[in-house]
Amino acid sequence: MRALLYSIVALCILIAAPALAADLLIVQSTRHQSYSEALSGFRSACNARSRVVVLDDYTEVDVLRLVREEQPVAIVAIGDPALAAVKKVRRVPVVSLMSLGLTTGKGVPANVTGVRMTVPPERYMTIFNTLRLNRVGVVYSASRSGSYLTRARQAAEHAGIGLVLREVDNPRETPHQLASLKGKVDALWLIPDPTAVTRETVESYMYFSMEQGKPVIAFSGVYLSLGAAAALEIDRYGMGMQAGEMANRLLKGASPADIPLRDPLYVHLKTNPSVFRKLELNQQGMDSLTFQRHD
Numbered sequence: 001m002r003a004l005l006y007s008i009v010a011l012c013i014l015i016a017a018p019a020l021a022a023d024l025l026i027v028q029s030t031r032h033q034s035y036s037e038a039l040s041g042f043r044s045a046c047n048a049r050s051r052v053v054v055l056d057d058y059t060e061v062d063v064l065r066l067v068r069e070e071q072p073v074a075i076v077a078i079g080d081p082a083l084a085a086v087k088k089v090r091r092v093p094v095v096s097l098m099s100l101g102l103t104t105g106k107g108v109p110a111n112v113t114g115v116r117m118t119v120p121p122e123r124y125m126t127i128f129n130t131l132r133l134n135r136v137g138v139v140y141s142a143s144r145s146g147s148y149l150t151r152a153r154q155a156a157e158h159a160g161i162g163l164v165l166r167e168v169d170n171p172r173e174t175p176h177q178l179a180s181l182k183g184k185v186d187a188l189w190l191i192p193d194p195t196a197v198t199r200e201t202v203e204s205y206m207y208f209s210m211e212q213g214k215p216v217i218a219f220s221g222v223y224l225s226l227g228a229a230a231a232l233e234i235d236r237y238g239m240g241m242q243a244g245e246m247a248n249r250l251l252k253g254a255s256p257a258d259i260p261l262r263d264p265l266y267v268h269l270k271t272n273p274s275v276f277r278k279l280e281l282n283q284q285g286m287d288s289l290t291f292q293r294h295d
Contacts, residue, residue, distance in 0.1 A: 027076065067092055097242075102115075125158075127232070229281060
């Protein structure tokens with residue numbers, strides 16, 4: 001009887017005891033499939049105890065209060081809204097992924113590291129050289145993509161590619177700037193710039209391609225069905241794996257200062273064969289290109 005009593009008391013203590021604190025607080029913007037893919041990749045590389053908070057599930061989330069209560073060793077922010085929410089936290093290391101906010105590097109606190117949403121420009125130069133596209137037009141916003149274009153210029157100069165740049169301050173300027181590229185470029189390079197490339201301006205890029213007979217090289221396979229010739233698309237699962245490896249280092253005591261922002265390592269090359277045929281592009285040459293991917 002006494003043994004049974006001790007067992008009951010022990011069980012009550014166990015039930016009443018708080019759960020083990022999570023090593024990681026994962027803040028996810030929404031339950032979108034792309035974020036879920038990235039989270040799956042993250043968990044394949046980092047199996048630390050974690051708590052996931054999806055911002056869209058709540059009217060308001062007090063991240064500072066959560067951090068005080070959870071006391072995580074590190075925070076993972078998936079998506080731009082998540083990164084914006086955790087920027088208030090300064091004493092806990094943060095790994096960010098699936099966020100265009102990392103592209104410029106401006107306004108990123110010292111405690112934040114992560115994986116950028118931009119493919120290294122050198123990989124695009126490989127495509128341009130393979131297709132013999134010597135003059136490539138880019139419409140961009142300096143505030144959004146200025147730092148990426150600085151890297152792109154250096155890569156283009158090294159590869160012997162001439163970038164013909166057109167700067168815009170708002171999406172309404174994009175069609176006019178595209179028109180100014182007529183007869184001056186061999187292709188258009190669509191970069192992930194939310195000012196220059198919007199749902200409303202994409203049609204202008206594809207119209208230019210059709211009218212001028214010049215290919216559009218994009219950053220997402222979504223644009224292939226709209227008329228782009230090729231795309232270098234980030235592997236979201238692979239990005240999650242990279243972020244997971246960063247988190248492992250933080251959990252072992254590394255500082256964010258020791259883990260610089262990284263470009264995506266895993267990329268999918270996708271093409272639109274019908275556009276290649278129509279524009280008489282060398283599909284065989286493209287098939288010979290290889291880019292690292294997790295599968």
